[in-house]
Amino acid sequence: xxxxxxxxxxxxxxxxxxxxxxxxxxxxxxxxxxxxxxxxxxxxxxxxxxxxxxxxxxxxxxxxxxxxxxxxxxxxxxxxxxxxxxxxxxxxxxxxxxxxxxxxxxxxxxxxxxxxxxxxxxxxxxxxxxxxxxxxxxxxxxxxxxxxxxxxxxxxxxxxxxxxxxxxxxxxxxxxxxxxxxxxxxxxxxxxxxxxxxxxxxxxxxxxxxxxxxxxxxxxxxxxxxxxxxxxxxxxxxxxxxxxxxxxxxxxxxxxxxxxxxxxxxxxxxxxxxxxxxxxxxxxxxxxxxxxxxxxxxxxxxxxxxxxxxxxxxxxxxxxxxxxxxxxxxxxxxxxxxxxxxxxxxxxxxxxxxxxxxxxxxxxxxxxxxxxxxxxxxxxxxxxxxxxxxxxxxxxxxxxxxxxxxxxxxxxxxxxxxxxxxxxxxxxxxxxxxxxxxxxxxxxxxxxxxxxxxxxxxxxxxxxxxxxxxxxxxxxxxxxxxxxxxxxxxxxxxxxxxxxxxxxxxxx
Amino acid sequence: xxxxxxxxxxxxxxxxxxxxxxxxxxxxxxxxxxxxxxxxxxxxxxxxxxxxxxxxxxxxxxxxxxxxxxxxxxxxxxxxxxxxxxxxxxxxxxxxxxxxxxxxxxxxxxxxxxxxxxxxxxxxxxxxxxxxxxxxxxxxxxxxxxxxxxxxxxxxxxxxxxxxxxxxxxxxxxxxxxxxxxxxxxxxxxxxxxxxxxxxxxxxxxxxxxxxxxxxxxxxxxxxxxxxxxxxxxxxxxxxxxxxxxxxxxxxxxxxxxxxxxxxxxxxxxxxxxxxxxxxxxxxxxxxxxxxxxxxxxxxxxxxxxxxxxxxxxxxxxxxxxxxxxxxxxxxxxxxxxxxxxxxxxxxxxxxxxxxxxxxxxxxxxxxxxxxxxxxxxxxxxxxxxxxxxxxxxxxxxxxxxxxxxxxxxxxxxxxxxxxxxxxxxxxxxxxxxxxxxxxxxxxxxxxxxxxxxxxxxxxxxxxxxxxxxxxxxxxxxxxxxxxx
Numbered sequence: 001x002x003x004x005x006x007x008x009x010x011x012x013x014x015x016x017x018x019x020x021x022x023x024x025x026x027x028x029x030x031x032x033x034x035x036x037x038x039x040x041x042x043x044x045x046x047x048x049x050x051x052x053x054x055x056x057x058x059x060x061x062x063x064x065x066x067x068x069x070x071x072x073x074x075x076x077x078x079x080x081x082x083x084x085x086x087x088x089x090x091x092x093x094x095x096x097x098x099x100x101x102x103x104x105x106x107x108x109x110x111x112x113x114x115x116x117x118x119x120x121x122x123x124x125x126x127x128x129x130x131x132x133x134x135x136x137x138x139x140x141x142x143x144x145x146x147x148x149x150x151x152x153x154x155x156x157x158x159x160x161x162x163x164x165x166x167x168x169x170x171x172x173x174x175x176x177x178x179x180x181x182x183x184x185x186x187x188x189x190x191x192x193x194x195x196x197x198x199x200x201x202x203x204x205x206x207x208x209x210x211x212x213x214x215x216x217x218x219x220x221x222x223x224x225x226x227x228x229x230x231x232x233x234x235x236x237x238x239x240x241x242x243x244x245x246x247x248x249x250x251x252x253x254x255x256x257x258x259x260x261x262x263x264x265x266x267x268x269x270x271x272x273x274x275x276x277x278x279x280x281x282x283x284x285x286x287x288x289x290x291x292x293x294x295x296x297x298x299x300x301x302x303x304x305x306x307x308x309x310x311x312x313x314x315x316x317x318x319x320x321x322x323x324x325x326x327x328x329x330x331x332x333x334x335x336x337x338x339x340x341x342x343x344x345x346x347x348x349x350x351x352x353x354x355x356x357x358x359x360x361x362x363x364x365x366x367x368x369x370x371x372x373x374x375x376x377x378x379x380x381x382x383x384x385x386x387x388x389x390x391x392x393x394x395x396x397x398x399x400x401x402x403x404x405x406x407x408x409x410x411x412x413x414x415x416x417x418x419x420x421x422x423x424x425x426x427x428x429x430x431x432x433x434x435x436x437x438x439x440x441x442x443x444x445x446x447x448x449x450x451x452x453x454x455x456x457x458x459x460x461x462x463x464x465x466x467x468x469x470x471x472x473x474x475x476x477x478x479x480x481x482x483x484x485x486x487x488x489x490x491x492x493x494x495x496x497x498x499x500x501x502x503x504x505x506x507x508x
Numbered sequence: 509x510x511x512x513x514x515x516x517x518x519x520x521x522x523x524x525x526x527x528x529x530x531x532x533x534x535x536x537x538x539x540x541x542x543x544x545x546x547x548x549x550x551x552x553x554x555x556x557x558x559x560x561x562x563x564x565x566x567x568x569x570x571x572x573x574x575x576x577x578x579x580x581x582x583x584x585x586x587x588x589x590x591x592x593x594x595x596x597x598x599x600x601x602x603x604x605x606x607x608x609x610x611x612x613x614x615x616x617x618x619x620x621x622x623x624x625x626x627x628x629x630x631x632x633x634x635x636x637x638x639x640x641x642x643x644x645x646x647x648x649x650x651x652x653x654x655x656x657x658x659x660x661x662x663x664x665x666x667x668x669x670x671x672x673x674x675x676x677x678x679x680x681x682x683x684x685x686x687x688x689x690x691x692x693x694x695x696x697x698x699x700x701x702x703x704x705x706x707x708x709x710x711x712x713x714x715x716x717x718x719x720x721x722x723x724x725x726x727x728x729x730x731x732x733x734x735x736x737x738x739x740x741x742x743x744x745x746x747x748x749x750x751x752x753x754x755x756x757x758x759x760x761x762x763x764x765x766x767x768x769x770x771x772x773x774x775x776x777x778x779x780x781x782x783x784x785x786x787x788x789x790x791x792x793x794x795x796x797x798x799x800x801x802x803x804x805x806x807x808x809x810x811x812x813x814x815x816x817x818x819x820x821x822x823x824x825x826x827x828x829x830x831x832x833x834x835x836x837x838x839x840x841x842x843x844x845x846x847x848x849x850x851x852x853x854x855x856x857x858x859x860x861x862x863x864x865x866x867x868x869x870x871x872x873x874x875x876x877x878x879x880x881x882x883x884x885x886x887x888x889x890x891x892x893x894x895x896x897x898x899x900x901x902x903x904x905x906x907x908x909x910x911x912x913x914x915x916x917x918x919x920x921x922x923x924x925x926x927x928x929x930x931x932x933x934x935x936x937x938x939x940x941x942x943x944x945x946x947x948x949x950x951x952x953x954x955x956x957x958x959x960x961x962x963x964x965x966x967x968x969x970x971x972x973x974x975x976x977x978x979x980x981x982x983x984x985x986x987x988x989x990x991x992x993x
Binding site: 150165166 | 885890891892896900903904907908910911920921924927928931932935939942943977978981982985
């Protein structure tokens with residue numbers, strides 16, 4: 001058994017076990033969820049440490065045939081692209097389980113859904129089989145809808161649930177059509193859902209450009225809806241605004257990266273010609289994410305909507321990295337995916353804590369919270385700084401790398417994106433800090449209690465530490481991402497690259 | 509002539525007669541348990557059919573080819589036996605609400621089963637018509653069995669009128685086919701049909717036969733009866749209509765389309781017709797299900813939508829499409845019967861079978877609530893349950909044909925729209941189970957042990973097909989290959 005099976009399997013097993021635990025044993029239920037995600041996280045760290053960069057092919061592979069007649073098999077493995085994502089996903093899941101303190105009703109169902117979501121998404125990232133890749137993502141997606149619908153907050157809850165369900169189901173199904181169409185491009189006798197074999201096949205036999213131009217938009221927009229690509233982003237801020245904090249952490253942090261991962265892993269190497277002809281479209285759409293959604297974020301009066309919009313804006317940088325179709329750009333995109341995972345989880349966890357304490361996230365009603373909640377306040381300031389790309393945090397490394405990668409190909413877009421990252425991002429983040437954390441403390445908030453308990457502080461601390469570690473030592477990631485990103489780029493551009501630039505030099 | 513091929517059907521008919529006779533000397537309060545005797549007998553037949561010898565063994569045809577016992581027939585015979593067994597469980601749970609003649613109710617179910625078994629083997633238009641009539645006429649009685657209930661009688665009359673009308677169309681179609689070609693046997697017809705592809709009268713005949721079958725499977729535009737009849741009929745009847753009668757329609761459809769008139773099917777006009785009917789059926793069923801509050805009516809519309817999904821596989825005109833239909837029906841069997849069993853048990857005392865009757869079910873009986881949730885989630889097509897893999901196979905089959913004809917892409921997108929719409933009303937039911945406000949009745953529900961057994965069989969089936977699809981998919985592919993194209 002591969003370690004990857006255990007990483008994704010423990011949460012699922014724990015979810016099964018929780019079914020038989022009586023619902024009044026809340027402590028047992030909580031402990032089971034926390035321990036299961038902790039085991040996953042520890043195993044993921046171990047896997048990350050044992051991963052050997054630059055080895056050809058996948059590591060920790062395991063393959064079990066499932067439906068032989070269709071060429072579906074349970075196949076997991078990691079290379080430089082998904083090793084970091086799995087690490088990030090497992091750590092965020094652990095933090096989310098710790099943050100689920102705030103859930104006070106129907107805990108049993110909540111933790112079961114949380115664990116299913118965790119297992120599903122970690123499995124999807126580890127999967128090297130198209131069918132399981134989709135299957136496990138869908139398994140993780142459905143609990144999101146239920147969690148938002150049942151444990152969501154605010155009066156917009158029903159509308160937001162409805163919207164997010166509709167958008168994400170449509171996105172996932174469009175992507176499914178694209179994936180099936182891709183599978184059907186292989187002649188009937190060698191058909192397989194196995195990603196490595198498909199990649200190999202299409203490296204040897206180029207797909208007809210008509211088919212490529214049919215399938216690529218399906219994948220781009222199907223996955224794009226899942227990642228809140230502008231103009232299909234409107235589900236995201238509202239959905240995250242009403243979602244309970246652990247759900248928002250897992251979805252915005254981890255689950256959302258599935259679509260981006262799918263584009264990098266499947267769409268670029270398998271559909272190279274279409275990828276090149278669509279790169280301009282992606283680049284200009286991402287301006288919508290970065291500038292338009294950035295402006296929208298500036299006008300928000302609710303802290304969660306602001307964070308939600310900023311998270312949509314950050315997706316733009318990843319799309320820009322993908323659109324640049326070169327080694328630096330793709331490496332940067334993967335870096336931001338990981339960094340943003342930690343960051344989104346951290347900010348939603350913090351806003352969740354503030355909401356739980358104050359019962360509101362209207363920025364105008366908050367203020368001076370740093371005085372009463374020094375730990376939360378400091379963490380939020382650091383998260384905001386990471387969000388506007390301050391050196392020292394992992395986001396800076398990724399964003400800078402993406403800009404270097406994109407400059408040569410899309411100078412205008414890069415300038416606009418820089419403006420969005422440095423100025424617009426800076427404005428709304430610093431404004432939020434001033435209005436929420438600094439200034440006079442309204443009388444009514446004198447009752448707030450700061451976090452003192454170690455277990456309550458732990459999730460925020462872990463996520464901050466991860467942001468800082470990968471911010472100061474990006475080499476941990478880049479040395480793993482680089483060789484495999486190079487492979488993907490060489491397939492996507494079908495011409496040999498110039499010697500790769502030393503990216504880890506972008507260290508602050 | 510080899511009449512021994514019909515042993516299975518004869519056994520089932522004999523069982524029906526025995527059940528009727530048992531009515532004479534069985535004390536009234538014990539009649540309920542006749543269902544378990546019938547279940548035991550049918551389970552025995554099912555086991556024998558899997559043993560590879562005896563009543564359901566492969567091979568051969570009887571009555572000059574009118575009765576074929578091939579792979580497709582054997583697959584569906586097992587399917588129908590299983591369906592009847594599970595429906596009898598529901599009927600036993602429901603027996604308290606049938607005022608008189610419960611043993612007749614059981615025996616009518618068994619007679620309908622016999623009709624379905626004959627339908628699975630029908631390889632001749634005469635056989636097809638007789639088996640369909642055997643099914644439909646028993647269902648006229650089954651639908652209106654709650655004689656004291658106005659709705660049940662109304663449903664019976666509606667089913668009778670529309671059923672008779674569609675039978676008339678079908679007979680007319682068969683007459684036209686026979687008149688032009690002089691053949692009733694499917695295999696012989698297939699040999700001569702290519703000469704008649706240009707004949708308008710022959711094509712009209714085929715079309716009218718499809719009208720009759722479209723009525724059985726409740727495909728647009730012959731679906732009008734479904735919601736009313738589903739709502740009014742006693743729940744076990746509705747369950748058997750939803751799975752048995754629909755599957756019988758599909759086995760005959762597959763036979764007629766792919767054994768009798770494959771040459772006609774491959775004309776662009778008929779391909780388009782199938783695509784359009786499938787697409788409209790999906791949209792109609794799903795859109796009309798949205799505002800429904802009555803659970804059985806909702807499942808009636810959802811069964812129209814599922815007929816549309818199943819037609820995807822037929823419209824694909826490929827072996828993979830046929831295999832997908834067989835797989836989907838197998839998943840649908842467990843799912844829909846689980847749902848109807850929950851309705852039969854929970855809504856015993858609720859007059860109007862409104863969704864709100866399910867409120868608080870997770871406190872009254874967690875097992876039943878979980879079963880209903882699984883059924884709805886599987887119908888909506890969410891992994892890892894049977895419904896997801898079935899929809900995946902159907903979509904794959906349709907997209908496979910997309911390269912040759914682009915209309916299939918439109919069909920696939922229509923199916924997607926349908927799936928997304930259906931999420932809303934399926935999740936509405938789930939919401940009523942767990943999160944409805946102020947449930948009126950919180951008395952716990954005691955399950956009888958046969959009911960528990962039944963529920964666990966359905967749950968196991970839903971999961972098994974989703975997690976180990978090969979167990980049904982491989983036989984289904986083998987069947988589809990043997991059916992040829």
